[in-house]
Amino acid sequence: MDARHLEVAALTPQVTEAFLVARRAEGYVLWLSPKALVPLLGYLRRLGAAPQPAAALMPAAEALLGRYRRYLVTERGLAGTTACGYADMVRPFLAGRDEADGLGLGQLTAAEVTEFVLATCPGMPKGSAKLTVTALRSLLGFLHVEGLICEPLGQHVPAVASWRLAGLPRALEPGQVAALLDSCGQCTAVGRRDFAMLTLLARLGLRAGEVAALTLEDIDWRAGEITVRGKGTRCERLPLPADAGRRSAATCATAGPSRSRVLGRCSCAPGRRTGRSPRAGSPGRSAPPGSAPGSARFTRTGCGTRQLPACWPLAPR
Secondary structure, rough: OOOOOOHHHHOHHHHHHHHHHHHHHOOOOOOOHHHHHHHHHHHHHHHOOOOOOOOOOOOOOHHHHHHHHHHHHOOOOOHHHHHHHHHHHHHHHHOOOOOOOOOHHHHHHHHHHHHHHHHHHHHOOHHHHHHHHHHHHHHHHHHOOOOOOOOHHHHHOOOOOOOOOOOOOOOOHHHHHHHHOOOOOOOOOHHHHHHHHHHHHHHHOOOOOHHOOOOOOEEEEOOOEEEEEEEOEEEEEEOOOOHHHHHHHHHHHHHOOOOEEEOOOOOOOOOOOOOOOOOOOOOOOOOOOOOOOOOHHHHHHHHHHHHHHOOOOOOOO
């Protein structure tokens, strides 16, 4: 500024851009972007020494998204971060309609909504695609409430195809299951309990909550059967494999006297409050060993996969 005999009051955006261009031309490697001047310019503008930048015109799409975010927070009770996430998901939909004469929402049709979904969602991960259509339905509901569209178009948004068990289940390999069982030390009561619980998971394909809910009364030693309480009120009797029965008996024999009748009782207090559902564990009861997120499910899935007859195809031909 001294070289050009400029005052601080002449520090306009055009002057700052010319300064940055000159620095790049002279080969400097630092302070080359407008962001580098933000602290200095902010300080000078707060003092009134430098002129304030001209207010940029906000595009119609961004203005509408701002109203949409406020609607989600104030009317729908969403958190601010969630509202911003919804707005980010539907920004391409509105940006594609931003023209000089406005967004043209009065002429929006169901075919245009469907066309946007079909053009955007196929290349997305399943979770992102589902969130996109959810946010789009929410936006269309907001537009109808505001009177910007004549009819509720949210019902015309296609759903994302997502079926449970549509693909092959993930499972532990037999060698991984064997390594998991071998990791349980047999010289301690806790290790024998762990081995018994994991054997039930691997041999019978039980859920972690079903193993956690087992009590001594659920095992019929003479008949060689075990009573499994599943989801809801389902109660089924399954044959007890010999190896699982031996391990469970060893656990009961070496555990010592206890008031608890739970087969997989805790050896110490749980680190967090357990749920009330018997499938998730009741007070004084924790999930069985190996039921950390994923491990019990994969062990159970691996058992179920290996039990399928070889003649049953696992994938469509």
